[in-house]
Each structure stands twice: as structure tokens, then as C-alpha cells.
Amino acid sequence: MDTTPFTTRPELAGTFGMVASTHWLATAAGMATLEAGGNAFDAAVATGFVLQVVEPHLNGPGGEVPVLFARGDGRHGVTAPVVLCGQGVAPAGATIEAFDHLGLDLVPGTGLLAATVPGAVGAWLTLLRDHGTLPLESVLRFAIEYAETGHPVVPRVSATVASVSAHFRSHWPTSAATWLSADGDPPAPGSLFRNPVLASTYRRLLDAARGPSREAQLDAALSAWYSGFVAEAVDRFCRGPVRDDSGRDHAGFLTGQDLAGWTATYEPPVTLDWRGWTLAKAGPWSQGPALLEALAVLDGVLPEGRTRRAPSAAPDADLVHACVEAVKLAMADREAWYGDVDTVPTDVLLSEPYAVERRALLGTHASTGLQPGSPGGRRPQLPRHVLAAHARAHAVSTGAGIGEPTVAPTGTTRGDTCHVDVVDRWGNLVSATPSGGWLQSSPVVPELGFALGTRAQMFWLEEGLPNSLAPGKRPRTTLTPSLASRDGVPTLAFGTPGGDQQEQWQLCFWLAHTLAGLDLQAAIDAPAWHTTGFPSSFYPRETTGEVVVESRIGDDVITELRRRGHTVTVSDPWSLGRLSAVSRDPVTGVLRAAANPRGMQGYAAGR
Structure with missing residues (x-):
């Protein structure tokens, strides 16, 4: 057997900046952000938001993201790595007793019962506020463009929608309205797909980003997401029962108050x-x-x-x-x-x-x-x-x-996700793995254009374990x-x-x-x-x-x-x-x- 290393492409090398991700459009958005004068943090955020649009079967605004990063000084290397946790927690009402009352011994993998606080947007905005240099508009414009004017659908998105299209038509009409044509067909591979409702959500976030400084503007955007129009829409939607893996319809535990009480946090790795x-x-x-x-x-x-x-x-x-x-x-x-x-x-x-x-x-x-x-x-x-x-x-x-x-x-779904890595000429390094809020995980929130995540399915409904379900806890x-x-x-x-x-x-x-x-x-x-x-x-x-x-x-x-x-x-x-x-x-x-x-x-x- 030939053991010579085989490469499909060359390893890229340069001195200005590098972006790598699981979708070429997201990578291009990150690189464009570097070319516009942004740093690795700006580029990672731009890339992350585009991934929500172009890989919706793998992540979305209703999901989560852990980020590992190190800041560079341009001369003597970089600072020690830091974790930014964008993993949301279990709602206040999500207890083992509550699931037992519903007759469930596992948290369903779909629907509303498995929703945790959506942490991805909070983490991206926090990373941008604390370590980026550009305003929100400069990094969000790519995701808005692809959601508003369309992007070519990759075959796996088409296949995923096709696999759940009957379920959408029978049980999740808001998802059917978002992902299926008037004839009930999934988008064809390579076809131009638009999500104008999601684009509107992003634009409303931009409209909310008002303040005397870049940091104040991003704080205002965070407030709009976790205490404003997004939290209100999520709260309303979770009160209505929807079909999940149990074969029955259940309302969710997630509330606007759960969102308002959560923030992304820093911790040592x-x-x-x-x-x-x-x-x-x-x-x-x-x-x-x-x-x-x-x-x-x-x-x-x-x-x-x-x-x-x-x-x-x-x-x-x-x-x-x-x-x-x-x-x-x-x-x-x-x-x-x-x-x-x-x-x-x-x-x-x-x-x-x-x-x-x-x-x-x-x-x-x-x-x-x-x-x-x-x-x-x-x-x-x-x-x-x-x-x-x-x-x-x-x-x-x-x-x-x-x-x-x-x-x-x-x-x-057995679950999957996206990934992005960025390094810039100043030595800033970012590695992030956004996931959750898959189009197949939960019905689309009609006012927002995206689905909630189902990460709570990883909890155990058994007392006394390190990963036992409890309110305010990360799965x-x-x-x-x-x-x-x-x-x-x-x-x-x-x-x-x-x-x-x-x-x-x-x-x-x-x-x-x-x-x-x-x-x-x-x-x-x-x-x-x-x-x-x-x-x-x-x-x-x-x-x-x-x-x-x-x-x-x-x-x-x-x-x-x-x-x-x-x-x-x-x-x-x-x-x-x-x-x-x-x-x-x-x-x-x-x-x-x-x-x-x-x-x-x-x-x-x-x-």
C-alpha cells in the first residue's frame, strides 16, 4: 500500500489572514471581513452568522456555540486561550418531575421540550463586542444578503428537508411554509433559496443596535434578542403544543424570562x-x-x-x-x-x-x-x-x-454541526463549533424564521448524575x-x-x-x-x-x-x-x- 501523503488541495500559506469553515460562502464572508480591516473575531462572527443561513440543517440562530480563542499582540505571540460559552441552559420549568408527569423517561430529540436557551447569537455578539473592531452591520450584512436575496442550496439541505417533508406537512406547518414550495416540494439542490423572515429578524436586530458607542450598540442588540422581540416571540411560540419524538404533542418549557436571565460567559479551558x-x-x-x-x-x-x-x-x-x-x-x-x-x-x-x-x-x-x-x-x-x-x-x-x-x-437526528477557524496577522486565533437549531429539530418560529434547538435531549431524566436535568444547568x-x-x-x-x-x-x-x-x-x-x-x-x-x-x-x-x-x-x-x-x-x-x-x-x- 502506498503510504505517501495524499492531499486534495494545497495547504494555504500567507501572512495577512486565514479563514476555514464548513461552507465556502461562510469562509468567503470571513475573508471579506478581514479584507475590510476586521480582525479574526470580526471574521469569525461574520462566518458564524452566514453558517446559520447556508447550513441550516446543521445550525441556526436558535442553537449554541462554544468558542475557544486567544488574543494576539502582533509581536510576541498570543495570550493564553479562553473559552466563551455560548451553550444555553435548561429552562426554569424543565425538571425531571415535569418530564415524569408527562410520562417520559428520555427528553425527546425533536420538538419544544428539548429547547434550551438559544446561546449562539449571544456568544457571537459578546465576542464581537469584547474582542472585535467592527460594528454589527459590517459583520451581519453577509448573512442578511444570503437570507434576503438567496443562496444556492447544497444537496444535503435538500435531502434533509425531503426526509422530513411529510412531517412538516402533517405536524409542523410553519416549517412547511418556510422550507417547502407551494406544491409541497423541498428546494432542489443548487436552487436559490430565500428566507425573508430570517432576514427581517437580522434587520430588526440591526435596527435595535443603537447607542453612543460600538459596545453600547451591541449591548442593545443583545437586549433585543434576550429581552425584546426575539424573547417575546419565543415565549409565545413555546406555549403551543407541537409534535415531538414521543409521538405526542407537547408545549415547551422555555420562556422569555429564561432568555432574559442568561448571558454568554468566559471561563478558563x-x-x-x-x-x-x-x-x-x-x-x-x-x-x-x-x-x-x-x-x-x-x-x-x-x-x-x-x-x-x-x-x-x-x-x-x-x-x-x-x-x-x-x-x-x-x-x-x-x-x-x-x-x-x-x-x-x-x-x-x-x-x-x-x-x-x-x-x-x-x-x-x-x-x-x-x-x-x-x-x-x-x-x-x-x-x-x-x-x-x-x-x-x-x-x-x-x-x-x-x-x-x-x-x-x-x-x-443524530446531530451535527458546523465549524470555523480564523487567524489574523496580529496573531488572534479563534476556533468555534456552532450547532443546534437545526431546521429538522423543531418547528420554525413563524415571526423569526428559525427553529429552536434541542440540546436538552443530552440530559438524563434520572436523579443524582453529573448530567441529570436541572433548571439553569447546561447539558x-x-x-x-x-x-x-x-x-x-x-x-x-x-x-x-x-x-x-x-x-x-x-x-x-x-x-x-x-x-x-x-x-x-x-x-x-x-x-x-x-x-x-x-x-x-x-x-x-x-x-x-x-x-x-x-x-x-x-x-x-x-x-x-x-x-x-x-x-x-x-x-x-x-x-x-x-x-x-x-x-x-x-x-x-x-x-x-x-x-x-x-x-x-x-x-x-x-x-
Whole structure:
């Protein structure tokens, strides 16, 4: 098998600025913002708003976004990474008792019951206010234009609308009015699609952005969204029952008061030092620390970097097996320990003694069953549903795809998202993973032109767990951007859509780049894999126990993985992940960028 690194595109290099995202129009909007004199924060916000319009099956204004960033000073590198949390919380009325009263033991994956406070717009506006330089109009104009005058629909949007069109017609008339033609047809791939109601919402936000300074104007826009016309429309709409995954109609818990009481917040990231790098992730209200734990376990198993010989794009069976088994251990700890609580033993989970303890569990054959650890001697507790679902492992096949959501006719989706990375000539770095508010997740709010999110489906309706549902609490999300430092200087931002697979596809990229020595584009292009040997974060929370690999990984590797007891599903050669990445050399100032060719949507731009 030829192990020479193959790249579909060149790694971009320049000195002015770089933008990479999951859609070319969003990337172009970000680059145009840099060219207009904006910085990386301005460009990231412009890109994020365009993604709401052009990838509506993957994110929207009713969704959420975690952001990792570092500020540059243009001379001596950048400041330490910071997390901006745009993950909304559970409504005041969303309690385990309330769901029990409705006869539900899982939060439905569609409809209004799963709505949390929509945090994406709040986070984007906060990032722009605190770290950007441009007024709201300058970064929002691209999204308004594409919503108002139209944008060519990508095939996956058409397919997603088609898959839920009958449900729209029968149960969600506001979504039918937005997404289906007068004849009830979904938009054709490549056709020009307009959402004038959403454009009007953006324009109303601009109209509200009045004040004596740029910061005051953005505060006024935030107030309009969370205490003004948007909050009022959301409150009214959530009072009316709509059909959800339970097969029944339910009203939502979300109120205008819930929106008024929420703001995006800053917090320090969780980090791991790994072979000269420091990798930063959001805290255990995300799944971010799972990648760090997997790397800590692998540190004593993987060989040193291959810098003394030609870099190779071909992972061998030893590497894939070790990664799969380490990920299973990290994800078992995710299920037992992660949540929006102060008691998560993150320091212990990422400590060297704990990594040694977990590393001892790595065997030569595939493991079965969840194996959460006992950090600090504490006994792990798994949700009852997880135990039952894991017992049904292999009963349901997830299949494989490029990270686009698997959508049922009722709108149930295994979830997916978008991603954006930006670096500018001053050394500012931004990595963000917007998601939620999918067009298939919930009916369109008719006055606003967008749907609410369903992130509360990730809570457990069982008392006493780190991720148990409670008012004002963040669900343990799958959204997980990354920012890495070298010698204490942040230099690399990357991430991917993919639900539970996000950490795994980022692991593939990370090892290809840092261990195999591939450049950003070659590392993204390298064959990818993942395991489903742990419970899905999405309704109905099943476990399947597969190892999914791109066929390019090679027959010999696939045969050896099966010999080791893995249930291997071979996916199409270019099907797993939608990564993007940007970097900055702190010595030379050279900027680099790359984006995923899979799905033919992601692009990088720069100069």
C-alpha cells in the first residue's frame, strides 16, 4: 500500500489572514471581513452568522456555540486561550418531575421540550463586542444578503428537508411554509433559496443596535434578542403544543424570562501537556476533556513522532486499535463523570497516575462493555438507560457518513454541526463549533424564521448524575473546538462537526499532524476512523459497538482489526469528518489553513 501523503488541495500559506469553515460562502464572508480591516473575531462572527443561513440543517440562530480563542499582540505571540460559552441552559420549568408527569423517561430529540436557551447569537455578539473592531452591520450584512436575496442550496439541505417533508406537512406547518414550495416540494439542490423572515429578524436586530458607542450598540442588540422581540416571540411560540419524538404533542418549557436571565460567559479551558504541545478544550460540560484523556492514555503507547523519516498518511492497525480502545475508556468516563457540575474530577481524570491506571486496561483485542474508572477512589455511576442501551449494543447500526446528520422522517437526528477557524496577522486565533437549531429539530418560529434547538435531549431524566436535568444547568454537549499551544504560545486552531465523533476525528487529525508530521491539509485528508462503542449523546441514546473506517485505510488494516475482535464497518473512502484548521508560526508570522474536502463544502481562504 502506498503510504505517501495524499492531499486534495494545497495547504494555504500567507501572512495577512486565514479563514476555514464548513461552507465556502461562510469562509468567503470571513475573508471579506478581514479584507475590510476586521480582525479574526470580526471574521469569525461574520462566518458564524452566514453558517446559520447556508447550513441550516446543521445550525441556526436558535442553537449554541462554544468558542475557544486567544488574543494576539502582533509581536510576541498570543495570550493564553479562553473559552466563551455560548451553550444555553435548561429552562426554569424543565425538571425531571415535569418530564415524569408527562410520562417520559428520555427528553425527546425533536420538538419544544428539548429547547434550551438559544446561546449562539449571544456568544457571537459578546465576542464581537469584547474582542472585535467592527460594528454589527459590517459583520451581519453577509448573512442578511444570503437570507434576503438567496443562496444556492447544497444537496444535503435538500435531502434533509425531503426526509422530513411529510412531517412538516402533517405536524409542523410553519416549517412547511418556510422550507417547502407551494406544491409541497423541498428546494432542489443548487436552487436559490430565500428566507425573508430570517432576514427581517437580522434587520430588526440591526435596527435595535443603537447607542453612543460600538459596545453600547451591541449591548442593545443583545437586549433585543434576550429581552425584546426575539424573547417575546419565543415565549409565545413555546406555549403551543407541537409534535415531538414521543409521538405526542407537547408545549415547551422555555420562556422569555429564561432568555432574559442568561448571558454568554468566559471561563478558563481544560488543558493537557502532550509532547511539547498544550491542547486546550472546553470543560466537562462539553466532551472536550475526553480527547485529552485519550491522549494521556495513548502517550505511553504511541511511538515518538516520525520526523526523521518521510511522513506517512497511512495509519496501521496498532495505531487504530490503540486509539479506539483509549477512546472507549475516555468516553466511558464521559458517561460516568461529565456534566455541568462542580464535582467533576477533571484534574484526576487527566493526571499521569490515572492515565497509567487506564493504560493498563488496553489489551491486544477489542474490549466490550463500558469501563468507567474510579478517579480518587470514587465509584462511577452510569445512567440506567446507558446500561440498558449498552446491553443492546450491535442491535442498531449507525452507518457512516461525512458527519452530516442522520435524519429520521420525524426529524430525529443524530446531530451535527458546523465549524470555523480564523487567524489574523496580529496573531488572534479563534476556533468555534456552532450547532443546534437545526431546521429538522423543531418547528420554525413563524415571526423569526428559525427553529429552536434541542440540546436538552443530552440530559438524563434520572436523579443524582453529573448530567441529570436541572433548571439553569447546561447539558453535556458534544460541541468541542480545539486550540493548541507550542512552547506556551497558542499556534493552532481546529475542529470538526460530527456529534460524538468530533473528538475522534480530531484525534485522527492531531496524530497525523503532530505524530506523523503531516501538514494541515494532508492531516485532514488522511484516512479517518471512529468507534461507536459507547452511548450516543442523541435520542434515542443507543450503543452499536462498531469501528467505522474509511476504505482508504487498507484491506490489511481492516483484516487485522477484525482479527482483534472489532466489528468493523467500512465506509466510503472520503466520508468521515469535516475538519478545518488554521495555524500561525510565532517565529516567522506565517499563517496556514486547510479545510476538509469530504462533502465538497468546506473551504479555506487566505493570503
